[in-house]
Amino acid sequence: MNRTPAEQxxxxxxxxxxxxxxxxxxxxxxxxxxxxxxxxxxxxKWTDLRRLxxxxxxxxxxxxxxxxxxxxxxxxxxxxAKNRLVFINGLFDQARSKMPDDSNVTIxxxxxxxxxxxxxxxxxxxxxxNIAYASDGALIRISGKVKDPxxxxxxxxxxEPATVTTRNIIELDEGAEATILETCTGGKSAxxxxxxxxxxxxxxxRLDRVRLLDDGPLGIQLSNLIADLGENSKLADFxxxxxxxxxxxxxxxxxxxxxxxxxxxxxYMLKGKQHADTxxxxxxxxxxxxxxxxxxxxxxxxxxxxxxxKVIVARDAQKSDGQQTANALLLSxxxxxxxxxxxxIYADDVLCGHxxxxxxxxxxxxxxxxxxxxxESRARAMxxxxxxxxxxxxxxxxAVREKFNQIADGWLERQMEV
Amino acid sequence: xxxxxxxxxxxxxxxxxxxxxxxxxxNAGEVHAIMGPNxxxxxxxxxxxxxxxxxxxxxxxxxxxxxxxxxxxAYERAAAGVFLAFQYPIEIxxxxxxxxxxxxxxxQRKYRGEDELSTPDLMRLVREKSTSLGIKPEMLKRxxxxxxxxGEKKRAEVLQMAVLEPSLCILDETDSGxxxxxxxxxxxxxxxxxxxxxxxxxxxxxxxxxxYIVPDKVHVLSKGRIxxxxxxxxxxxxxxxxxxxxxxxxx
Numbered sequence: 001m002n003r004t005p006a007e008q009x010x011x012x013x014x015x016x017x018x019x020x021x022x023x024x025x026x027x028x029x030x031x032x033x034x035x036x037x038x039x040x041x042x043x044x045k046w047t048d049l050r051r052l053x054x055x056x057x058x059x060x061x062x063x064x065x066x067x068x069x070x071x072x073x074x075x076x077x078x079x080x081a082k083n084r085l086v087f088i089n090g091l092f093d094q095a096r097s098k099m100p101d102d103s104n105v106t107i108x109x110x111x112x113x114x115x116x117x118x119x120x121x122x123x124x125x126x127x128x129x130n131i132a133y134a135s136d137g138a139l140i141r142i143s144g145k146v147k148d149p150x151x152x153x154x155x156x157x158x159x160e161p162a163t164v165t166t167r168n169i170i171e172l173d174e175g176a177e178a179t180i181l182e183t184c185t186g187g188k189s190a191x192x193x194x195x196x197x198x199x200x201x202x203x204x205x206r207l208d209r210v211r212l213l214d215d216g217p218l219g220i221q222l223s224n225l226i227a228d229l230g231e232n233s234k235l236a237d238f239x240x241x242x243x244x245x246x247x248x249x250x251x252x253x254x255x256x257x258x259x260x261x262x263x264x265x266x267x268y269m270l271k272g273k274q275h276a277d278t279x280x281x282x283x284x285x286x287x288x289x290x291x292x293x294x295x296x297x298x299x300x301x302x303x304x305x306x307x308x309x310k311v312i313v314a315r316d317a318q319k320s321d322g323q324q325t326a327n328a329l330l331l332s333x334x335x336x337x338x339x340x341x342x343x344x345i346y347a348d349d350v351l352c353g354h355x356x357x358x359x360x361x362x363x364x365x366x367x368x369x370x371x372x373x374x375x376e377s378r379a380r381a382m383x384x385x386x387x388x389x390x391x392x393x394x395x396x397x398x399a400v401r402e403k404f405n406q407i408a409d410g411w412l413e414r415q416m417e418v
Numbered sequence: 419x420x421x422x423x424x425x426x427x428x429x430x431x432x433x434x435x436x437x438x439x440x441x442x443x444x445n446a447g448e449v450h451a452i453m454g455p456n457x458x459x460x461x462x463x464x465x466x467x468x469x470x471x472x473x474x475x476x477x478x479x480x481x482x483x484x485x486x487x488x489x490x491x492a493y494e495r496a497a498a499g500v501f502l503a504f505q506y507p508i509e510i511x512x513x514x515x516x517x518x519x520x521x522x523x524x525x526q527r528k529y530r531g532e533d534e535l536s537t538p539d540l541m542r543l544v545r546e547k548s549t550s551l552g553i554k555p556e557m558l559k560r561x562x563x564x565x566x567x568x569g570e571k572k573r574a575e576v577l578q579m580a581v582l583e584p585s586l587c588i589l590d591e592t593d594s595g596x597x598x599x600x601x602x603x604x605x606x607x608x609x610x611x612x613x614x615x616x617x618x619x620x621x622x623x624x625x626x627x628x629x630y631i632v633p634d635k636v637h638v639l640s641k642g643r644i645x646x647x648x649x650x651x652x653x654x655x656x657x658x659x660x661x662x663x664x665x666x667x668x669x
Contacts, residue, residue, distance in 0.1 A: 363471070368508040368562075369518070371468050372578065373496035373526035382521065386512025386561075 007035050009056035010129065010163070017061065017135045019110075023118055027131035034125045046306040046338045047277040049125075052246050053220060057192045060162040061135040062091040066187040071155045072096065074214055075183035076403040081151035085109075088155045090135040090164045104144035104176070110137040116169055119198060119226070126222050126250060130196040134167035142176040142205075149179040149397070156186035156193045156219060168197040172205035172233075179208040179397060184223070185243065186216035196224035201233035203257060208236045210400050212407075215244030217272075223249045225264070229289070231257025238395050239266035239278070240404055242411070247276040255289040255317075265294040265394040267404075269384075269411045270303035270335075277306035284313040284320040287347075293324040296391035298384055298411075299335035310342040311352055318349040328358035329387045381412040419483060419617045420444040420467075420586055426477035427466050436462045438642040439478065444586070447614040451628055451653060452621045454639035455661040460621045461505065463639070464590045467619075468502035469495045482586065496522075497529035499585030503575040503592055510562040515574070518562045519544055519581055526582065547580040551607045569600035576607035587611065587618045593627035605630030625657035640664040 003011065011032055017024070039048040068088055078084075083100040085107070086093045092109040099107060108114040116139050121127040138152055156164040172178060184195060193215065201207060215221045221244045227235055241247050253262045268276045282291040297305040311322040328337035341354035361383050369379035385408040392401045392408075425440040436459045444450050454460050466473050467480065469492030480487040487495060510518070524534040535543070544558065551573050563571050572592055579587055589608065593601055608631050612618070620631055628636070628650065636652040637644045638661075645664050646652065 364508050365510050367470050367492060368504070368510065369513075369522075370492040371470075371496055371502055371504075372518070372522035372582065373493050373529065374522055375493045375525060376491070378521065378525065379493075382513055382518075383510070386510065390512045 001035060004036065004050060004053070005056045006053045009058050010133070013059050013133070017133065019113055020118060020131070023120055024132050026122070027120055027128040030122055031125060031128040031132060034128065037125050043279055043308065047246070047248055047275065049248065052275070053192060055161055055190070057161050057163040057190070059133045059135075059165060060089055060158060062089055063158065064088060065159045066157040068096070068155060068157060071157055071185050071187065072153055074185040075151065075153050076212060076407060077149070077151050077181040077183065077400070080397070080399045080403070081149040081181050083148065084151040084153060085138050086153045086155065087136055087166050089158060089162075090166055092136050100148060100150055102146055102148065104142060104146050105150065106141040106143070108139045110134060110139065110167060114139045118167065118169070121226055121252065124224070124250070126194065126224055126248070127196060127226070129222075130165055130167055130194045130224060133163065133165040133194070134196070135165055137167040137169070139169045140180075141171045141173070142178040143173045144176055146176070146178040149181050152180060152182045154182070154184045154193065154195055156191045156215070158187065158189055158191050161190040163192040163194060165194045166196075169200070170197060170207065171200045172202060172207055174202040175204045176202070177206045181400065182209070182211040183214065184211065184221060185214045186219045188216050188218065190218040191216070192220045192222060194222045196226065199225065199227040199235060201227070201229050201235060201260075203231045204233060205230065206234045208396055210238045210395055210397065211240065213239060213241045213244060213247055213249070215247070217245060219244045221247040221249070223247070225251040225253070227251070227253040227262065229253060229255050229257065229260040229262055231259060233257065233260045234262070236263045236394065236396065237265070240407070241266065241268045241270070241276045242407065244276070245274060249276065249278040251278070251280040252283070253280070253291070254283040255286050258286050258288045261290040263292040263394060265292070265391055267295065267388045267391040267408070268297040268299070268305050269388055269408065270298065270305060271300040272303060273301070274303040278308070279306075280309040282309070282311045282322060284311065284317040284322065286314070287317045288319040289317070290321040291323070294391055294394055295326045296388050297326065297328045297337060298331065298388050299328065299337055300331040302332070302334045304336040304338070306338045307356070308340045308342070309354070310344060313345040313347045313350050313352065315346040317347050320347060320350040320352065322350070322352040324354040326356045329384065330358055330360060331384070377412070381409065384412060385409040419446045421481040422478070424478035425466070425475065425480060427462065427473050427475045430472050430474045435476070436642050437466070440642070440644055442637065442644060444617045444619060446585075446617055448634045449612065449618040449620060449631065451633035451636045452619060452639050453623070453625070453636060453653060453656055456623065458639045459642040460639055461590055464502055464588050464621055467588055468492060468500060493525065494529065496582075496584075497526040501579050501582060501584035501587050503579060503587065503589045505591040505594055507563045507571040507575050509564045511564050513562050515558045515560060515562050516541070516544065519578065522578070523582060544577070544581055548577055550610070551577055551580070552603055553577055568595035569597070572596060572600065572604050573607065576604055579611060580607065585616055587616065589618065589620045591621060591623065593622055593624065601627065602630060625653045628653045638664055
């Protein structure tokens with residue numbers, strides 16, 4: 001296949017960031033042979049990245065542009081986390097960051113030449129692209145129970161179209177606990193943000209991760225979660241997608257120890273021409289683990305939501321329990337939601353299920369609110385927010401839920417500047 | 419307060435006429451009962467008065483406090499003081515009861531040009547009104563009507579009425595699904611709201627409710643018309659003889 005201008009630009013970018021030379025070279029070579037996925041690749045059939053990434057986005061590192069502090073202020077977590085790591089155009093910004101002061105937390109950054117190894121997901125074009133060009137990221141090791149949430153902020157604010165690449169590793173030692181709150185946002189110009197996070201949970205570890213993806217109106221967000229769950233560990237991951245032109249939100253979770261649990265949930269609130277796609281693969285490689293996915297997706301105008309989740313249960317992974325649910329609220333005739341839940345089960349004693357629904361606002365609900373004096377526009381806003389916020393129940397931090405409720409409540413009045 | 423003249427209405431989609439010329443005048447301070455068999459048009463009348471979509475008024479008028487009620491949207495009617503207590507209160511997942519009461523009351527106050535109530539003031543008001551109705555604070559923390567029993571839903575409707583202080587209350591089959599104890603609590607709540615500047619229309623199939631909410635006038639609705647009107651004794655006659663006589667008349 002011919003190389004697209006975007007692919008050519010990446011191919012020709014021969015000065016890969018320093019460090020990790022071997023794995024970067026492998027990843028770059030992998031991407032050179034695969035290129036961007038098209039809709040003919042099953043996992044991308046509703047999100048044809050080759051078509052969507054329609055111009056060159058040369059990788060950049062640093063180069064501040066625009067009102068960075070205004071973009072940082074997009075984060076709803078400022079009052080909740082006492083510390084913060086800020087990455088601007090793929091580079092750690094020490095001056096705008098505040099490191100946590102906790103002996104159980106060790107943080108280095110990728111640009112600070114850490115002693116950590118990536119694991120490359122070689123069959124995923126986005127992960128190849130990420131490892132090849134990742135210029136910075138947070139490498140967080142948690143050793144005990146850490147109470148204060150750790151905040152990560154990623155800003156993409158470039159003058160010309162550009163690719164901003166970050167990669168993080170979050171490792172929790174045996175019995176460790178932590179909460180990570182992330183915001184991805186960006187300026188008005190076109191960009192590709194490729195942000196990957198590897199999560200490694202040792203025995204009995206528990207991680208809560210909550211993200212707000214609120215990219216700029218022309219921003220393309222390629223987001224990857226690669227999680228490895230050890231025995232008795234628990235990961236609760238939540239993604240609230242509200243901004244960006246195109247969002248591809250991938251998650252790969254693999255159980256490597258028994259009695260572990262993962263919950264990957266989220267909400268979309270899309271309008272205009274926004275496109276958001278969550279594609280998950282949950283691998284029950286060992287017995288007695290539990291997986292949950294719940295997504296509540298609101299689509300207005302000509303926006304499009306996609307949800308694909310595959311649960312794989314290995315032959316000897318008995319007593320696996322996997323449930324996935326996606327509910328869509330379509331506010332216009334031209335909005336679209338595509339869902340594909342998939343179960344690939346090789347064991348015989350499992351409890352797995354899935355469900356997907358889509359619908360409009362309920363006129364009975366609307367009339368009930370209006371009959372109590374609430375104007376129609378306000379009643380609609382309340383019901384839309386209520387739909388999205390039912391997913392926020394998956395978030396254990398009450399202050400975060402409250403912030404997300406406020407965002408959902410104000411969404412209808414929010415303008416998409418395109 | 420309310421004057422309905424020669425009201426004809428049909429279901430907008432199907433085009434079936436359900437109300438065939440209703441005349442009814444309700445003055446401030448009065449409680450009117452509208453009784454009738456199933457399918458006589460009782461609920462349709464309540465929906466048309468409260469502004470539900472899906473019905474079309476083909477003839478006649480409804481004047482409320484001197485203004486054309488039919489010109490107002492549902493939320494404007496509510497702000498003007500019209501309240502419908504639903505036969506089947508709607509469950510609204512995700513909308514907290516307290517938040518709902520706050521937005522409803524303040525939307526109405528804003529529409530009427532009054533100051534909005536602060537959250538502490540509203541909470542005080544709601545707590546005060548809910549105690550007498552036997553509504554526990556836990557119920558207020560739940561989403562609107564979600565997980566409420568039949569009796570709790572009806573009590574919650576009366577609570578909304580008490581908080582919103584409407585001028586015209588329309589109670590649609592408020593007794594349905596209630597046992598005698600729940601009925602007594604709900605009726606006491608309604609009676610507490612009776613006042614010289616408030617009118618009530620109590621729609622019911624059975625006379626039972628009217629033992630507790632004693633009406634000034636009773637109307638019999640059959641096949642879309644008011645076929646008889648009288649005092650509270652009319653309800654007792656209906657209880658004894660049933661609706662058969664009216665249904666034969668109309669046929």
